Amino acid sequence: MIMDNLDINELPSWKHLKESAARFQQPAYHLKQLLNDESRLKGFSLQSAGFFYDFSRQRVDNESMKLLFALAEDRNITHQFKKMMSGEKINHTEDRAALHTAARSYNDTGIEVDGKNVLAELKSVRTKIKDFSDQVKKGDITGSTGKRFKHLVVIGIGGSYLGTEFVSEALYVDANDDMHIHYLSNVDIHNFGRIVSIIDPETTLWIVISKSYTTAETLANENLARVFMMEKGIDPSKHFITVTAKGSPGDMTSAKDDSSRGILASFHMFDFIGGRYSVSSAVGGVPLSLYLGYDKFERFLKGAEEMDQHAASASPRNNMPLIAALLSVWNNNFLGYPATAIIPYAAPLSKLAPHIQQLNMESNGKSVTIDGTALSEPTGGIIFGEPGTNAQHSFFQLAHQGRPFPIEFIGVISPQYNQFHVYRNGVTNHQELWANLLSQPMALALGKKNAYSAKQFSGNRPSSTMILPDLSPESVGKLLSFYEAKTVFEAFIWGINPFDQFGVELGKQLAKDIRTEMAEKNANKAYSFDTASPIVKHYLKMLSKNEITSVE
């Protein structure tokens, strides 16, 4: 049976959930009451794939969970997940498969798309990445002046860097000796200017990442970087590699003979893996293998594969990302929370929230179902976050006493640094961190009465807690896969396509018209922006006069 495109409001399980959710307005369903049950944690937590997932502080009871599992069944979401993994073209608006899980599949079962063996293609790219990164590490491949590469500059935006940045930050301690990684994502000249003030051109390898090789920001930065290298007297063709689709203008085989456009190596990406899901493909694989070593990248993939298997095969009641997705829908559509915070109590996970912000908001910020019907319920929510305890000293005032929002806490048992054995107040820094990780969900859930109203805490503020054993490459891979699976499970429930992103197109079209106005003015000083709309025209005049001017 294919996905049921019934309006979600018409589903019996959805209606039951709406009725059931009303109970949670009553004092008897305050988290303080729910947590009186001594076996609460046992009933509302899971241990699987090496992680611990605790939803005991979510505003749910056995009845709501039962109804949520019925919803999952009505929407056939585990079946859809398997279809996705098998290569069916579930990204129907773009007529593409969605095979990010294949990028870390070490299974021998063939997956075919358009008559091609996907796993074989992906494996051959991985082999090429391994060979190239090993040669760079050994010094067999060097820059044009014979010096070893020490600086990697990733030129790419959105899905072409956010996932890689998350992983490279998380595994910073594992980086190869004396190797540094920089992200040139923004077309903003400040991004470029700052990076070139730090790097040494002779030891810099530029990694240009764009599937189509037409992304405006990426190509502007690539061009700037090539001019910069030539001005420094360095042959760009020995310092640029690309990650792009076969046959794109940036693919080595199709690149021009002109050595100023020359490319040292190209690695392929495929249209069955979208940008925001691409960190386990060559998009993440090339920079991460150069930065960490290919072995670490492969360990990261193996971790992701383990969580993929869990998501695909665990029964709903034992499935961590599936339950997380159900709770997300519950909080969004039944309890009415428009935003969620991701708070890792682990500084190396500082780029997790920006990555998941992209992954989830771009995937599920949609207004139509997969059959093109306008949605009757909001989907997607705002995702934001900073590491704890920092967040406690920043925006947690609002979390405790202002507008409530659900929080996903993440903790790590063994830190990457174990050499500092210093105690204060009888505890280490890592224990102090955990004391806070454990206290916050309780304070949010329980609240506290106070005769002085400004010091009153209403409580009943939901959260989940996920515990990782460590920050190994495997654990980071699992964490990535957990959030990818959660995101697509949410979409399957809402009946939307999490793989397209038509919402970014209109801005691009309008930018093109504005760019044309600017180029006209650059070519002809007398040009007065006559075809621009009044507001845009005013700004174009300000920028070209290089000063703030009055509105006429």
Add this chain to the structure above:
Amino acid sequence: MIMDNLDINELPSWKHLKESAARFQQPAYHLKQLLNDESRLKGFSLQSAGFFYDFSRQRVDNESMKLLFALAEDRNITHQFKKMMSGEKINHTEDRAALHTAARSYNDTGIEVDGKNVLAELKSVRTKIKDFSDQVKKGDITGSTGKRFKHLVVIGIGGSYLGTEFVSEALYVDANDDMHIHYLSNVDIHNFGRIVSIIDPETTLWIVISKSYTTAETLANENLARVFMMEKGIDPSKHFITVTAKGSPGDMTSAKDDSSRGILASFHMFDFIGGRYSVSSAVGGVPLSLYLGYDKFERFLKGAEEMDQHAASASPRNNMPLIAALLSVWNNNFLGYPATAIIPYAAPLSKLAPHIQQLNMESNGKSVTIDGTALSEPTGGIIFGEPGTNAQHSFFQLAHQGRPFPIEFIGVISPQYNQFHVYRNGVTNHQELWANLLSQPMALALGKKNAYSAKQFSGNRPSSTMILPDLSPESVGKLLSFYEAKTVFEAFIWGINPFDQFGVELGKQLAKDIRTEMAEKNANKAYSFDTASPIVKHYLKMLSKNEITSVE
């Protein structure tokens, strides 16, 4: 007249606004229609204090603005702002003044608090900062081995670092030669471990910032840093300075004789400036003067002072932060948007959103009015953001086609880097950035019909645009003051106290209990956490066993 504590729902202007807002559900009030007015920009923009502020793409018309100004008058908010600046104790729950504006007042008019001349006290701290930072720059003050300081490590959390981080990032190009700044905020050992892997202890100056000198995270890190320095054979008393309240345990005059606790210099902060408003006090002044030079810090203060004067003296219809606050209340309470994004098209402003997230969410995430009555309307909202164009390739899908949220766009006319004159598609990188800055608000506002529903844009999504002439210290100071003034104006409208933060206390109390459990276990291996609640106990056992364990 003191502030009117009437329930905001009882105010005539509030009632009129509720009625008036209903109009905006009609198609005739879609932004597409409002923007048909050729004079829209002139009527809905301001040019003042060197900035340009455009609210033409907010969902307001002349009538709603008129009613909002009536609300501002009903709440007497300009008068309250002046009372704040004059030193009245408007932070009544803590019986304190709120004088962040005094920290950048070069006015000679005395401000007295508790019989003390505030301006003279602040001036004497600034003089001390100037002298100290000049001596460090000249090499007259060095580390214990005679080497010049090259690394500044700021130990402080929340308001003790977020504002400084925002400014130091924004003015990165202005940093003193060979001076580096690091932020050790999180108690997480990863934060410490990573910083000590980068710095050279001999050339490192640790700047410990805590008003009370009791902040758990800061003191744990200070202790760790001192042990680290001693292990490296370096006398900490020549490498630690403090910014703290007079007479605190970290104040030099009260510090112990023990050289392991010794302090090179102390700079005072005062209880009339709260943490999140403290970047223009010694909290920002000490690290920023060492990093940028005192002259740059003073230019930053002068910019902030100019915007303070604008906020205090411009009439409501010409007052940028006041109008921004009214629009924030309008979007929050009348149009129902729970979140706002801050999107600077300027990479150096990458830490603006995290700072304003703290400033605004901690100030206005409250549940009671200043007279202790429970609020009948939500106050405060979620603030998040990333620089553009990055954000376009991350979460703007949701902004365009999913759950709408207002956006504050920020642009800069002259970038800090002007040396790269490379064109692509006829434009420079800076022009390409602006093409996007201009296109996004239009795309959001206008939307676009499409027969294919997945490519349809509903439009009517509100935004403001603020233009800065440059990223000079003065402009960065103005930007800070703009957001500080906007935040307190919002609070004055809602009738809440933006200067206390009791919401962070409950978590701290619970953390203390948990820390005691951990310390007990550290001292006695047989201890079994018997006084902890069942859920907390499970986690304490996992951490002490150093592995993920099943729930019994």
